[in-house]
Amino acid sequence: MKEKSKIWLSSPHIGENEIKYINSAFESNWIAPLGPNVDAFEYSIQQQVGVTHAAALSSGTAAIHLALILLDVKLNDYVFCQSMTFSASANPIIYQGAIPVFIDSEKDTWNMDPELLREALKEAKKNNKLPKAIIPVHLYGMPSKILEIVEIGNEYEVPVIEDSAESIGSYISNKQCGSFGKFGVLSFNGNKIITTSGGGALISADQNLIQKARFLATQARDPAPHYQHSQIGYNYRLSNILAGIGIGQLEVLNDRIKARRDNFKLYHKYFSEKNIKGFDIQFQEEPINYFSNRWLTCIIIDPITNAGITREDIRREMELENIETRPLWKPMHQQPIFKNLQKYINGVSDTLFEHGLCLPSGSNLVHSDFERIFNCLDRIFHKF
Numbered sequence: 577m578k579e580k581s582k583i584w585l586s587s588p589h590i591g592e593n594e595i596k597y598i599n600s601a602f603e604s605n606w607i608a609p610l611g612p613n614v615d616a617f618e619y620s621i622q623q624q625v626g627v628t629h630a631a632a633l634s635s636g637t638a639a640i641h642l643a644l645i646l647l648d649v650k651l652n653d654y655v656f657c658q659s660m661t662f663s664a665s666a667n668p669i670i671y672q673g674a675i676p677v678f679i680d681s682e683k684d685t686w687n688m689d690p691e692l693l694r695e696a697l698k699e700a701k702k703n704n705k706l707p708k709a710i711i712p713v714h715l716y717g718m719p720s721k722i723l724e725i726v727e728i729g730n731e732y733e734v735p736v737i738e739d740s741a742e743s744i745g746s747y748i749s750n751k752q753c754g755s756f757g758k759f760g761v762l763s764f765n766g767n768k769i770i771t772t773s774g775g776g777a778l779i780s781a782d783q784n785l786i787q788k789a790r791f792l793a794t795q796a797r798d799p800a801p802h803y804q805h806s807q808i809g810y811n812y813r814l815s816n817i818l819a820g821i822g823i824g825q826l827e828v829l830n831d832r833i834k835a836r837r838d839n840f841k842l843y844h845k846y847f848s849e850k851n852i853k854g855f856d857i858q859f860q861e862e863p864i865n866y867f868s869n870r871w872l873t874c875i876i877i878d879p880i881t882n883a884g885i886t887r888e889d890i891r892r893e894m895e896l897e898n899i900e901t902r903p904l905w906k907p908m909h910q911q912p913i914f915k916n917l918q919k920y921i922n923g924v925s926d927t928l929f930e931h932g933l934c935l936p937s938g939s940n941l942v943h944s945d946f947e948r949i950f951n952c953l954d955r956i957f958h959k960f
């Protein structure tokens with residue numbers, strides 16, 4: 577029976593101290609939304625990312641939404657967004673009644689292509705349709721070409737909201753993902769590298785903006801003894817209990833990154849040996865000075881160069897063994913809800929989606945899990 581227990585793509589991995597911080601909230605009866613754990617968690621996030629201000633929120637999606645509000649994105653404004661991402665990068669644009677324009681990826685990091693971005697901005701400027709914000713993503717933990725993206729944004733005076741939901745702990749030359757843009761966004765959802773079961777953060781070097789984010793996230797209450805509101809507010813704050821989990825999780829972030837990077841190395845070794853035997857399986861490789869937290873290990877397998885083996889062959893065979901894998905994110909410009917919107921496309925994300933597969937990547941995978949995974953892969957590749 578045990579042999580067939582489910583191997584998950586990425587499951588929560590709690591350390592030793594999380595429960596202590598939760599207990600301290602209980603003991604002090606600080607079950608209310610805000611409290612000392614929230615303050616301590618925000619401080620830890622600032623230390624981790626190297627940014628002076630952070631607001632702990634109920635989700636990464638809420639963080640993107642507040643960033644858009646703070647950048648004054650409203651009805652019929654444009655926002656440029658990476659197409660190859662999870663829908664939560666784009667949905668808040670719609671919440672504001674604004675219009676997403678999707679930008680395709682480059683092959684090196686699988687993230688927003690700076691050249692396509694430049695082309696899109698140039699055209700937008702000509703048509704007097706410059707966007708209010710640009711949302712690049714660091715997919716699966718791999719930093720995007722964020723330095724170029726921010727620079728191009730600066731040329732057109734368009735701020736960058738860095739969707740770092742998947743990339744806490746990743747960096748370029750020691751500068752952390754989430755610290756490059758006007759805003760950085762983190763997620764602590766259950767499937768991410770560290771989790772509060774659900775949660776997120778908005779970070780920025782601008783103290784006023786983060787204070788405003790906290791205000792909007794707590795129902796936009798004006799300072800008055802009665803309830804008074806001169807703006808629309810949101811209930812987007814993280815609770816003091818969940819912030820306790822977050823403090824403990826940040827303490828073990830480096831261990832979690834090491835475990836995920838070790839997973840990547842195991843897969844890389846395995847498939848490199850297959851490549852020597854004539855297959856051609858590709859990875860998301862780190863450019864020089866790039867460091868990925870390796871949240872998920874993903875492969876690209878084109879049947880034309882792999883004896884006809886498809887991504888779906890692997891996914892289905894793994895599923896029979898109760899091993900969870902998943903196709904890469906389906907690009908936003910292919911999603912039924914977004915497909916009629918404007919886009920700048922070069923074919924990269926279409927190919928990634930067609931041939932890409934995310935492999936089990938949890939930091940709590942053990943040796944026997946990998947034995948099962950590699951045995952299953954061996955069966956697929958030995959047919960050839």
Ligand SMILES: *Cc1c(COP(=O)(O)O)cnc(C)c1O
Binds near residue numbers: 664739764
């Ligand atoms: C998870 C994720 C989000 C949303 O974060 P939540 O905390 O789940 O709302 C946004 N963008 C990307 C790229 C994500 O992976």
